[in-house]
Amino acid sequence: MQQAHRAGNLKQSNKSHKSRHRSKRGIAAAVKGKVNVKEFVRRNRHVLKKEERRHQALQIRKNKREESMNKKRALGGTRFPPFLVCVVPLNRQLDVNSALAILKSCSEGAVATESPNGILHIALPNFKQRFSFISPEVDNDFSLLDALKVADTALFISSALDEPVDEWGEKVLALAMAQGMPTPVVVAMDIEGVHPKKRTTEKQNVQKLISKWLPEEKVMQLDKNSDGLNLFRRIGNQKRNVIHHREKRPYMLAEEVEYVPESDGKGTLKVSGYLRGMPLNVNGLVHITGLGDFQMSRIDGLEDPHPLTLGKETGKSDTMEAEVIKVSVLQKADPAKQESLVSENVPDLMDAEQTWPTNQEIEQANIEKVPKGWSDYQAAWIVESDAEDNSEYESGSDAEDDEQFMSLMESEVGPTDEKYDDTVDAFEEHEVLKKLAAAREDQLYPDEVDTPQYGFYITIHIKDVRQDLWQAFHASNGTAPLSLFGLLPHEQKMSVMNVALKRTGVSDEPIRSKDRLVFQVGYRRFIVNPIFSQHTNGSKHKLKSQDTVLLNLYKRIYPKWNYENCIVTDRDGKEGKDVAMD
CATH class of the missing domain: 2.40.30 (Elongation Factor Tu (Ef-tu); domain 3)
Structure with a gap:
């Protein structure tokens, strides 16, 4: 009788053919009528056609545009702070109150109020926006810098009758650009007072002077009520510049x-x-x-x-002021x-010294943990690791286990209806329910806190x-x-840094080493006596008594710097010593 050949253990097994696609016969042989459960349950994904993909992209783009426009329209509204505008004249003799008077009366429904610090607030119900105007004192550099560092918009005002930009105006623009320019807006006044044939020429002259400092800004006119409305619309809708040192704080x-x-x-x-x-x-x-x-x-x-x-009532009544x-x-x-508030590290001179332990520390080190009921002879035979294990074992006593068991039994069974009034305090139960409801609300709405x-x-x-x-x-x-x-965490700490500075070209007046200077960096202003040295790439720098063009400053400063915005002046605030961070 002929027997079929049976392959042994040493039979050669060839590799399967590497192919991404199997034939229908191979799929049928592998499946043999079985259907995969995951593939059967999973819903077939709808493949979008070309027109559907185009419509989907259009909807996404439309939603993003509406979201961006809603955020822009909400700025200056009821739930947002008003637009803070710093009014700065580019001519020392120019009075900004005339410009503010035009802005007050440009709209019939405008509501103008003033805070105790002299900040003018104008609410426009037609625009659904609010605006705040602050006018820093002329010839006070620190007042100007403090107002510009928190302002959303810098409103520069020039006049067509006088010199549009004088020496004070050039200094104002230089300081604003060195510290960090907020969103600028430039207006020209008194154009209506010029002969009609020369108005266009005068406005072009102002534009040429402003283009040296702000090449992308277009000069607006401010002489009539319609000009004031255009200015409000420009301030409320323009894209604001990002000042990094205040975006994170x-x-x-x-x-x-x-x-x-x-x-x-x-x-x-x-x-x-x-x-x-x-x-x-x-x-x-x-x-x-x-x-x-x-x-x-x-x-x-x-x-x-x-x-x-936003309603019919545009102002506060006398009764509301008395509330x-x-x-x-x-x-x-x-x-x-x-x-x-500790800013300096006070070193401990004895921190690294090895001292002799005290008697109390020696007694605590000699205390041995011995199980209860053991004699000194038994404790002498216990290894230190065994003693720790036994002490951990005796920490949980049988009484505690009994208490835990009894508490579980009582909580599972609970009091009966007859003894409910005797065992449960209604006031305490009401307070517990209040706490549970508050905890539940905090869990569901974690962002709604009084922050x-x-x-x-x-x-x-x-x-x-x-x-x-x-x-x-x-x-x-x-x-x-x-x-x-x-302040951010650890931002009040002091440090020592080497800083490279360079001049802005406004003045060539020399600065001696160790002169008392005022540094205006971001939101900080402090006084230091810097040491100037030669600016090189090495680790050693040659001391210089006076600075020339570049200088290396070595002093104690705060580590949180805004490396783009630094202004240095002398102690008396004299001009000509302004430098910028390199």
């Missing part, structure tokens, strides 16, 4: 400032205004330009004193979580402000705007 321009002295020579400084930028944490630190770093005690939320009224402003406490500082957000009108209570320091600051900066910035 909360900041605020003070609308009201009040100092409350205390008995220990210190006091509380209350600063009210619209919060801009990022949310503010009460446990962090704030920096007041020219005053220093401080801690906060609490943050209060107030009603908007300059609301945007008491509602104040709600948003946050209170926690001393355990509050940032420290000072962008656009809130708040009052910040700054604690431990020295009276002599505040009196000196207020005496020297009485009319200057007060700006406040929130």
Whole structure:
């Protein structure tokens, strides 16, 4: 009888043919009538046709455009702070009040109010936007810089009758560009006072002068009410420049400032205004330009004193002015979580020294953990690791297990209906239900907390402000705007850095080494005595008594720098010593 051949264990197994696509016969042989469950349950994906893909892209583009337009239209509205405009004249003799008078009366429904610090607020119900105008003092460089660092728009005003840009105007433009230019808008006044045949020529002359500093800006006219409406429309709809040192921090321009002295020579400084930028944490630190770093005690939320009224009533009545402003406490500082004001590291000279242990430390080191009921003879035979294991075992006693068991049994069974009133306190149960409901609401809506957000009108209570320091600051900066910035973690620390500076070309006046200079960097302003040295690529630098074109500065500074915006002047604020970061 013939037997079929059976392959042994050493039979050669060839590799299968590498092919991406199998034939129908191969698929049928592999499946043999079976259907994969995943493939059967999964829904077939609809393949879009060319016209459908085009329609989908059109819808996505339309939604993004609508979202962008809604965000732009909401700026300056009821839930957002008003547009902050810094009005700067380009001629020392030009009065900006005439321009503000045109802006007040350009619209019939415009509502104009003024804050105690002199900030003009104009609400336009037709545009559904609000605008705030601040006019810094002329010939005060620090006042101008403090106003520009928090402003959304810089409104430069020139005149066609006088010199459009004089020496003061050139200095203003140089300082604004060195610190960080907000969104600029340039207007020319008094064009209507020029002969009609020369108006176009005068406007072109102003445009040529402005193009040297701002080549992309087009000069607007401001003489009539229609010009004022065009200016409001331009400010409200234009794209704003990004200033990086304030995009990551909360900041605020003070609308009201009040100092409350205390008995220990210190006091509380209350600063009210619209919060801009990022949310503010009460446990962090704030920096007041020219005053220093401080801690906060609490943050209060107030009603908007300059609301945007969209109805028929365009102004506040006399009865509303007599009402008491509602104040709600948003946050209170926690001393355990509050940032420290320590800025310098005080080294401990004995930190690295090896000292002899004290008697208490020796006694604690000699204490041995012995199980309960063991004698000294038994404890002598226990290894240290075994003793730790036994102590861990005895930590959980039988009584604790019994208590846990009894608590489980009681919680599972629960009280009966007859004993419910005797064992359960109705008031305590109601309070527990309230806590559970609040915890549930916090879990469902974690973002809805009373945290000072962008656009809130708040009052910040700054604690431990020295009276002599505040009196000196207020005496020297009485009319200057007060700006406040929130600090990032560890930003109050001091450091030592080498910084390369170069001149802007405004002046060639020499600066001696160790001269007292005022540095304006981002939101900070501080005084240092820098040491100039030769700028080289090596690790060693030659000391120089005076700077020429490039200088290397070695001093103690804050590590959080805005490397694009630095202004250096002398102690008296004289011009001619402005430099920029390289």
